[in-house]
Amino acid sequence: MAVALITGASQGIGACIAKRLAKDGFDVAINHFPSEESAAKALEVAKECEAFGVKAVCFAADVSKMAECEEMVKAVKEQLGSIDALVNNAGITRDKLLARMSEDEYDAVIAVNQKSIFNMLKNVCPVMMKQKHGRIVNIASVAGLYGNPGQINYSASKGAVISMTKTVAKEYGRKNITCNAVAPGFIHTPMTDVLAEDYKTKMLEAVAMRRYGEPEEVASVVSFLVSEDSSYVTGQVIEISGGLSM
Numbered sequence: 001m002a003v004a005l006i007t008g009a010s011q012g013i014g015a016c017i018a019k020r021l022a023k024d025g026f027d028v029a030i031n032h033f034p035s036e037e038s039a040a041k042a043l044e045v046a047k048e049c050e051a052f053g054v055k056a057v058c059f060a061a062d063v064s065k066m067a068e069c070e071e072m073v074k075a076v077k078e079q080l081g082s083i084d085a086l087v088n089n090a091g092i093t094r095d096k097l098l099a100r101m102s103e104d105e106y107d108a109v110i111a112v113n114q115k116s117i118f119n120m121l122k123n124v125c126p127v128m129m130k131q132k133h134g135r136i137v138n139i140a141s142v143a144g145l146y147g148n149p150g151q152i153n154y155s156a157s158k159g160a161v162i163s164m165t166k167t168v169a170k171e172y173g174r175k176n177i178t179c180n181a182v183a184p185g186f187i188h189t190p191m192t193d194v195l196a197e198d199y200k201t202k203m204l205e206a207v208a209m210r211r212y213g214e215p216e217e218v219a220s221v222v223s224f225l226v227s228e229d230s231s232y233v234t235g236q237v238i239e240i241s242g243g244l245s246m
Contacts, residue, residue, distance in 0.1 A: 001054065003080045004226060005029040005073075007063050007120060008090030010041040012189040013139065016215035017087055017222050022049035022056060024223055026085065029076045033090075034060040055080060063090050063116035073123040085135040085226040086124045088117045088161075095150045106153045113157035117164055125172060134177040135226040138165045139218075142185045142241050158183075162237050169235030178234035180225045185241025188212040208243025 004021045008014040010032035018028045028049050032042035042058040049056035057079055061072040076083055091113045094105040117138055128134025143151050144158025161181060168179040186192065186203050192212070204210060218240050224230055225238075 001025070001027045002084040003027045003029065003076070003082050004085040004087065005031065005076055005083050005124070006087040006089055007031040007116065008033075009087075010038045010045060013184065013187060013215045013218050014087075014089040015041075015045045016219040017089060018045055018056070019048050019052075020216070020219035020223050021085070021087075021226065022052045022054045024227070025052075025054065026226075027055040027080050028057075029080060029083070030056060030058045031061055031063065031072065031090070032058060034062060063119060064111040066119045066122070069116070069119040069123050073120075073127065077127065082131060083124055083127050084131070084133065085137070086120060086128075087137045087139070087222060087226070088120055089139045090116050091139065091157075093151070093154050095154065097150050098152050101152065109153035110157050113154065114160045114164075117161060121164075121168060125168070125177065128177050129172070129175050132176050134172075134175075135230070136165075136168065136177065136179040137222050137225045138162075138179070138181040140165070140181040140183045140237060142183050142239060142244055145183055145237070145239070165237065166235045173234055178225075178230065180230070180234060181237045182218060182221050182225070183237055183239045183241070184213060184218050185239070185244040186212055187218060187240075188214055206244055207241065211242065213240060213242055 004026040006018045009018045009030040030042050032038040046056035059072045061068040138161050140161040141158040143155040147155045165181040
């Protein structure tokens, strides 16, 4: 049975990706932040995954910390046997205009959204090299492609994710490891639920399809990118935005 490790999978897009890959037949390793609330949510996701007849195991780790990533990857290998697909989904926002943003708010977003991906790649790529096979999908954002007012930290982190994706694709392609990114636009998640209504209205007016995307629509693209159907696709960034950029 193939194994998929998804970071930040206790809610939102990450949870949907975990459930979709379980439906596809993957055993799933569900990473969550080390807190009681996140652990409870992750356990619920695991139960939903197990309904598809696969194994689902929860792993607590702050992926912004290298040592915790190293320990988690070892534990996943020990408990599930391999890591065939890695989905780097963990992310946070600390939105403010540049003039009002603190250094701590900038650093926190870079640590979780960007450094975590380095941490996970550093530990998972050697596993995939030994297996001579692997699929990596990094969750970027349209903010990383086009920027977004009030998100200099988030945009910078997601722009870096895109560059990292292309670099890893070039470094590991000969090892039968693909690395791609998806760039969601305005997706209906707990992150977007807290936005001001006037901002939501303005954003939807810029979307050609005039609606939110759903987390399941992101998960469907990730499903393709970790499947054998995408065996000759690497270094790509697939925008999932309903035509936001047009």
